[in-house]
Amino acid sequence: xxxxxxxxxxxxxxxxxxxxxxxxxxxxxxxxxxxxxxxxxxxxxxxxxxxxxxxxxxxxxxxxxxxxxxxxxxxxxxxxxxxxxxxxxxxxxxxxxxxxxxxxxxxxxxxxxxxxxxxxxxxxxxxxxxxxxxxxxxxxxxxxxxxxxxxxxxxxxxxxxxxxxxxxxxxxxxxxxxxxxxxxxxxxxxxxxxxxxxxxxxxxxxxxxxxxxxxxxxxxxxx
Numbered sequence: 774x775x776x777x778x779x780x781x782x783x784x785x786x787x788x789x790x791x792x793x794x795x796x797x798x799x800x801x802x803x804x805x806x807x808x809x810x811x812x813x814x815x816x817x818x819x820x821x822x823x824x825x826x827x828x829x830x831x832x833x834x835x836x837x838x839x840x841x842x843x844x845x846x847x848x849x850x851x852x853x854x855x856x857x858x859x860x861x862x863x864x865x866x867x868x869x870x871x872x873x874x875x876x877x878x879x880x881x882x883x884x885x886x887x888x889x890x891x892x893x894x895x896x897x898x899x900x901x902x903x904x905x906x907x908x909x910x911x912x913x914x915x916x917x918x919x920x921x922x923x924x925x926x927x928x929x930x931x932x933x934x935x936x937x938x939x940x941x942x943x944x945x946x947x948x949x950x951x952x953x954x955x956x957x958x959x960x961x962x963x964x965x966x967x968x969x970x971x972x973x974x975x976x977x978x979x980x981x982x983x984x985x986x987x988x989x990x991x992x993x994x995x996x
Contacts, residue, residue: 775808779991783975784813787986792979795839797971797989799824803831805993810836816857818987822848829855841927841987843897846870854878860927860968860987861887863897865910868921875920883924885968888949890928890942898928901949908957925966925984926950930974939974943981 780796787794798806799820806817810833819825820842829838837857844859846867852859853874862868862884875882886907889898899907904926911918926949930942950967958964970978970986978986 774994775805776992776994777808777812780809780812780814783988783991786976787979790979792983793985795841795968795985795987796992797841797987798828798993799842799989801993803828806832806836809992818860818989822851825856826851839987849874850877853880853882856882858924858966859884861885861897862923863887863899865907868907868911868923869918872918872921881920881922883922885925885927885966886923888926888928888946890946891931892938893931901952904949904953905956908953912957922963925964925968926953927968929971930969930978932973936977939977940981943969943978943983947982 783794793816795816795818796809796814797818806828815835816837816839818839818841825838825840838855839858839860840852840856841860844861844867849870859871859882871882871884886904887898888904889900911923926946928946930939933939946969947967954964966984967982968985969983972988972991975986975988
């Protein structure tokens with residue numbers, strides 16, 4: 774069940790900073806997505822390839838679909854025809870596969886590099902050194918990677934009640950964002966997305982410079 778009042782309240786909060794809302798609709802039925810779409814929401818995030826493909830076929834064609842889960846290289850081909858933004862690029866190999874599949878559709882697929890900023894153990898996300906190494910490889914091979922674009926960074930803070938800890942992790946991500954912007958995108962305006970903040974910490978993320986928040990449970994209820 775969609776919480777329409779909460780949606781309107783969040784949009785009102787995000788408008789002053791022009792922060793983009795991605796409504797995370799994983800494990801929710803297509804009719805819930807449509808209910809939010811009818812209120813004006815266009816950006817939706819999904820974590821599972823099969824579910825995303827099924828919903829994309831059922832719902833309006835002007836929805837901007839974000840893939841926000843861990844993406845395996847062998848699944849890229851299924852979402853390449855329509856995906857708006859891939860949030861979780863955590864290896865150069867995945868970036869090359871996205872480029873390969875995008876080329877088949879004669880399109881450019883925008884991506885975000887996933888950075889590991891939380892203290893919790895996770896398999897996914899680059900550290901600062903790995904992010905710089907990936908950018909070096911990308912820059913060196915940019916002519917062969919014309920069908921993929923790096924638009925910014927994504928990171929998830931620790932699941933913690935400690936606001937200062939969460940803020941510090943967001944600040945670390947923003948600092949890396951500026952380092953990469955200065956080093957690799959100074960002459961370009963494409964590297965402009967900083968995706969951080971979810972249902973529990975989006976207010977802090979916005980205060981720390983997020984340009985895009987991913988909110989699910991506040992809008993759709995618990996899964």
